[in-house]
């Protein structure tokens with residue numbers, strides 16, 4: 399007999415699994431279809447984020463940072479020790495353990511909330527029917543009042559550097575190196591390229607990042623991207639801008655790859671022991687939609703949706719990386735919640751203007767709202783307040799004084815329009831800005847709040863005060 403559900407979700411990434419849990423919590427009979435198998439051939443929930451994305455990359459970033467600190471950062475505290483070494487397989491093993499814990503955690507949450515897991519490949523048919531093909535080839539059809547497509551994304555391949563997951567790897571392969579490559583190339587100076595480049599650079603790899611664009615981190619505020627380029631270069635990342643990769647040749651015997659690229663000086667060659675291709679991700683819609691499903695795809699391959707994630711078929715929604723917008727786990731999850739709330743008849747909406755972006759390098763880079771350049775291009779007059787961590791007592795105590803907080807406010811209304819941070823705990827600090835901005839905070843409001851001392855958060859307080867010339871612990875550029 400055909401199983402019927404109120405909600406069927408295809409994909410158990412942070413978009414799909416959060417949507418499924420929320421739907422079950424709201425009393426909807428829910429199933430979630432997932433096909434991803436771990437190295438042991440077992441179904442693993444959690445999608446890209448938990449298995450090969452956010453979590454494993456942060457695990458390696460934290461391990462490599464601790465190693466770097468132990469090697470270079472402890473002396474200043476008076477801690478002397480010799481001969482710190484790195485056991486790479488142990489580090490990668492720790493990461494695998496965290497991934498397992500979390501993916502099993504999603505299974506437990508499904509169980510606790512009564513979400514039915516259907517293992518296999520899901521395909522949307524006409525009339526809100528979904529075909530599920532198991533790994534054993536068995537096919538079943540389920541029916542749904544509502545279908546949520548959450549099939550996510552996968553790395554983009556480029557013909558000049560085909561991934562072999564040995565010498566040339568994608569982001570997934572770069573999380574699995576069992577030894578530190580001596581010479582590591584990274585194609586793409588985006589979030590993933592910089593994070594993975596930082597991991598292996600901290601462990602001793604000589605890292606060169608080849609970026610086709612002339613501009614570094616074009617989405618970030620210019621002051622932040624300038625500071626980031628300076629700091630990451632000082633840390634040893636060789637970042638080559640305007641470097642367009644044209645070809646590569648793998649020497650299987652020597653286990654190395656020669657990469658050809660062109661830049662302002664003409665044709666160049668460089669040899670690496672490993673090469674990470676991190677040029678972006680594309681939506682996954684392979685075998686997802688039957689020809690008569692009625693769901694349309696836009697010219698860039700994303701499932702076409704409106705602002706509320708409804709597709710062209712009533713009762714069918716799509717969320718996360720497979721639709722327009724930033725490819726971020728928290729954006730996927732919030733879209734999942736919004737869709738389920740709307741299925742229940744509630745009025746839910748996402749404020750797409752206030753989705754924070756984070757790059758987990760050290761220092762971290764994070765922002766919410768608009769950049770100074772974007773606001774000026776829109777003709778908005780702004781006041782800007784900046785506070786450097788070099789003037790923060792807490793940052794000094796931690797010997798982590800690089801970077802700054804920048805608060806941008808409307809010159810007429812004082813409403814905060816952007817918070818940009820490069821520095822320690824930037825990801826956490828920017829969230830405070832996001833909360834304030836959601837409630838329409840002015841720079842004056844932030845300045846009037848009491849912040850604990852000594853905290854890194856005081857840098858946000860001081861930057862907000864600096865917007866109107868009132869910072870206490872630096873000389874104000876703007877006078878009251």
Ligand SMILES: Cc1cc2nc3c(=O)[nH]c(=O)nc-3n(C[C@H](O)[C@H](O)[C@H](O)COP(=O)(O)OP(=O)(O)OC[C@H]3O[C@@H](n4cnc5c(N)ncnc54)[C@H](O)[C@@H]3O)c2cc1C
Pocket residue numbers: 408409410411412413414431432433434444445446447448450451452453455518519520521548549550551569590682684685686717718719720725726727728729730758
């Ligand atoms: C190295 C790396 C680091 C990242 N770091 C961060 C970070 O720090 N913060 C952040 O916000 N984002 C980060 N991201 C991005 C983040 O992982 C994605 O934005 C997020 O996972 C998208 O969630 P999703 O649910 O849309 O899709 P996914 O997580 O991709 O999940 C989709 C799931 O659907 C399954 N699926 C696909 N098609 C079918 C089908 N037909 N049938 C059954 N199952 C199917 C897939 O197997 C997959 O499990 C990172 C990504 C990478 C690669």
